[in-house]
Amino acid sequence: MAQLITSPKQRIQIAPHLTLTSDLFEIAAAGVDLHTPELGSLRWEAFISRQWTLVPDELTGEPYKAELRLSKFSGVNYWLAPDRRGGEQPKPHNHPWDFHSATLAGLLVEDRVDLVDGELVHTPGVEHPAGDVNRVGRETFHEVVDLEPHTMTLMMYGPGMNHWGYLDADGNYTQAVAPKGFLARLRELNPHQR
Ligand SMILES: [Fe+2]
Numbered sequence: 001m002a003q004l005i006t007s008p009k010q011r012i013q014i015a016p017h018l019t020l021t022s023d024l025f026e027i028a029a030a031g032v033d034l035h036t037p038e039l040g041s042l043r044w045e046a047f048i049s050r051q052w053t054l055v056p057d058e059l060t061g062e063p064y065k066a067e068l069r070l071s072k073f074s075g076v077n078y079w080l081a082p083d084r085r086g087g088e089q090p091k092p093h094n095h096p097w098d099f100h101s102a103t104l105a106g107l108l109v110e111d112r113v114d115l116v117d118g119e120l121v122h123t124p125g126v127e128h129p130a131g132d133v134n135r136v137g138r139e140t141f142h143e144v145v146d147l148e149p150h151t152m153t154l155m156m157y158g159p160g161m162n163h164w165g166y167l168d169a170d171g172n173y174t175q176a177v178a179p180k181g182f183l184a185r186l187r188e189l190n191p192h193q194r
Pocket residue numbers: 093094095142
């Protein structure tokens with residue numbers, strides 16, 4: 001008699017570069033209950049929705065993460081690759097808002113540059129394992145330089161009040177400009193949103 005194959009594990013392909021599982025959903029739902037209970041419980045249908053956005057690496061065009069917005073000020077990031085805007089060269093960026101990033105699964109490794117008493121303080125290799133909550137102020141510069149497969153974070157954003165930008169080796173700031181073709185690549189990576 002043929003054996004019936006049953007599995008409690010569900011896998012759903014959202015897009016060519018994004019496959020989600022019921023295991024990831026359970027971790028995300030527990031993270032929402034813990035960190036953003038005001039949103040109510042995360043539903044499976046919301047987790048596997050077409051709202052996920054795969055974000056291209058500005059240099060290679062390959063997706064480095066997928067984002068699912070949960071509200072104006074929160075979202076889930078599923079990480080596919082580090083976020084190194086300068087390739088092999090350091091190119092730390094800031095964000096327009098303060099945010100907290102709770103690592104729900106996996107591990108992120110961050111190089112960061114904080115302004116402390118008017119001095120830039122470089123701290124390479126800061127590890128953010130599951131359970132960690134990382135505060136990144138809008139005055140902080142950072143890069144995600146390494147990660148474990150299936151790393152997922154819950155992002156909690158403050159209001160936007162600044163620019164995206166980069167810090168060079170001399171400490172000079174340059175406002176970020178989306179590279180040519182970025183929006184076209186974004187559309188290519190997200191056929192499920194059309
Ligand atoms: Fe960042």
